[in-house]
Amino acid sequence: MRIKKYEVFDMKEAMKLIKEELGPEAMILSTRKVVKNNSFGLFSRPIIEVTVGIEDDERVINAKKTAGKPAAPAANAYANTYKPQQFKPAVPEKSEADKITEIINTLGLNKFEGLVNDIAEIKRQMLEIKSGMKDNFVVDLSQPVLEFYNILLKNGVDDDIAYKFLKKIEKRAAAGLSRNQVKNLSVQLLGDLVPMEKDYFSMIKQKVLALVGPTGVGKTTTIAKIAANLSLQLKKSVALITIDNFRIGAVEQLKNYAEIVSIPLKVASSPTELEKIIYELKDYEYVFIDSMGRSQFDNEQIGDLRKFLEVSPLIKVALVLSMSCNHAELSDTFDRYSKLMPEYLIFTKLDETKYFGPLINLPIKKKTPVMLLSKGQNVPDDMELPDGRKIASQVLGEIPSLWSDK
Numbered sequence: 495m496r497i498k499k500y501e502v503f504d505m506k507e508a509m510k511l512i513k514e515e516l517g518p519e520a521m522i523l524s525t526r527k528v529v530k531n532n533s534f535g536l537f538s539r540p541i542i543e544v545t546v547g548i549e550d551d552e553r554v555i556n557a558k559k560t561a562g563k564p565a566a567p568a569a570n571a572y573a574n575t576y577k578p579q580q581f582k583p584a585v586p587e588k589s590e591a592d593k594i595t596e597i598i599n600t601l602g603l604n605k606f607e608g609l610v611n612d613i614a615e616i617k618r619q620m621l622e623i624k625s626g627m628k629d630n631f632v633v634d635l636s637q638p639v640l641e642f643y644n645i646l647l648k649n650g651v652d653d654d655i656a657y658k659f660l661k662k663i664e665k666r667a668a669a670g671l672s673r674n675q676v677k678n679l680s681v682q683l684l685g686d687l688v689p690m691e692k693d694y695f696s697m698i699k700q701k702v703l704a705l706v707g708p709t710g711v712g713k714t715t716t717i718a719k720i721a722a723n724l725s726l727q728l729k730k731s732v733a734l735i736t737i738d739n740f741r742i743g744a745v746e747q748l749k750n751y752a753e754i755v756s757i758p759l760k761v762a763s764s765p766t767e768l769e770k771i772i773y774e775l776k777d778y779e780y781v782f783i784d785s786m787g788r789s790q791f792d793n794e795q796i797g798d799l800r801k802f803l804e805v806s807p808l809i810k811v812a813l814v815l816s817m818s819c820n821h822a823e824l825s826d827t828f829d830r831y832s833k834l835m836p837e838y839l840i841f842t843k844l845d846e847t848k849y850f851g852p853l854i855n856l857p858i859k860k861k862t863p864v865m866l867l868s869k870g871q872n873v874p875d876d877m878e879l880p881d882g883r884k885i886a887s888q889v890l891g892e893i894p895s896l897w898s899d900k
């Protein structure tokens with residue numbers, strides 16, 4: 495058997511190359527991810543190394559060489575002149591297979607033979623890719639780093655991020671670090687990798703922040719928590735605006751919170767009104783804008799909301815996402831809300847999951863910092879400022895567990 499290695503970006507590309515160069519008999523022996531350069535770029539694509547085996551059998555090679563060509567004349571002259579009629583055996587009984595072939599030919603079904611063969615070949619290749627992925631996919635990380643790769647994946651961290659990050663750790667671990675040292679280093683470096691916005695609330699100039707996001711993710715509750723903390727504990731001047739006057743009870747909900755904390759609440763029913771109210775509230779240190787929940791699939795509603803948010807350059811947008819959704823859903827929601835140009839992420843409902851991978855994946859992949867975390871229904875207590883290392887140690891926990899209060 496001959497062995498050949500291919501380096502490709504994806505298996506589709508590999509299958510095409512292998513088929514072209516080695517023909518359909520080639521077998522994938524193994525696949526593994528490799529990083530080719532030393533420049534640990536989180537956003538560069540890893541390469542897949544595919545090892546392929548091909549039978550070194552002349553007949554197979556010749557068959558491949560002649561595949562698709564018209565039959566060549568026999569090389570041996572004897573083969574041309576040999577007339578076997580004197581030994582002609584009695585005509586054998588037609589086998590079942592022959593009979594079926596005859597019927598197929600009579601009905602003209604043989605025209606589909608090529609198509610059927612193609613489908614069979616595609617099916618074979620698909621199975622090969624599937625088994626190659628499942629059984630032969632070797633992640634080239636050595637222990638104990640490999641163990642942390644599996645832990646990160648179990649906690650919902652993106653495969654690409656986990657691999658590229660741990661490749662970097664592996665280089666450092668080669669100096670002979672213990673498992674614990676590798677874990678501590680991973681917590682530290684992964685924590686530093688996630689974009690965070692910790693200083694938003696401590697800056698001096700006036701802040702106007704609009705919270706947007708799908709229905710029921712916790713926008714209004716989060717505004718109430720932030721407002722109460724800033725106003726009651728830090729003695730800051732805070733005002734609220736709601737542009738959610740379309741739903742019965744929506745204004746009431748925020749009005750109740752505003753009354754408890756004794757801060758003003760204004761209702762803006764049009765973009766022009768919002769512009770005017772923002773101007774009126776210019777002396778407040780913090781102004782929060784609550785918006786009505788929009789289905790992420792309703793482009794028109796998101797477009798309407800944009801008209802409100804465009805009225806003042808002072809308005810910064812935070813996209814509120816619930817951790818009760820998986821990474822694919824969150825990523826999709828982010829893309830659909832991207833026309834509102836969110837500059838920050840707020841994650842809510844941390845108390846409703848044990849898989850905190852999205853806290854790593856989304857900010858890194860979307861290059862958007864995390865501003866705040868919400869971990870329960872209690873106003874104003876259940877919120878905290880993000881801490882990269884806390885998030886990292888959560889996703890590096892051997893057993894996925896609830897968000898810790900420490």
Ligand SMILES: Nc1nc2c(ncn2[C@@H]2O[C@H](COP(=O)(O)OP(=O)(O)OP(=O)(O)O)[C@@H](O)[C@H]2O)c(=O)[nH]1
Pocket residue numbers: 708709710711712713714715716738744785786787788842843844845846868869870871876
């Ligand atoms: N478990 C849990 N529930 C939360 C959290 N934040 C908000 N909630 C609850 O989620 C529900 C919806 O919260 P809202 O603040 O009304 O959500 P919203 O995004 O303003 O909803 P719409 O205005 O309808 O789009 C309420 O029952 C909240 O108490 C959280 O961090 N954890």
Ligand SMILES: [Mg+2]
Pocket residue numbers: 713714715738744784785786787
């Ligand atoms: Mg609301």
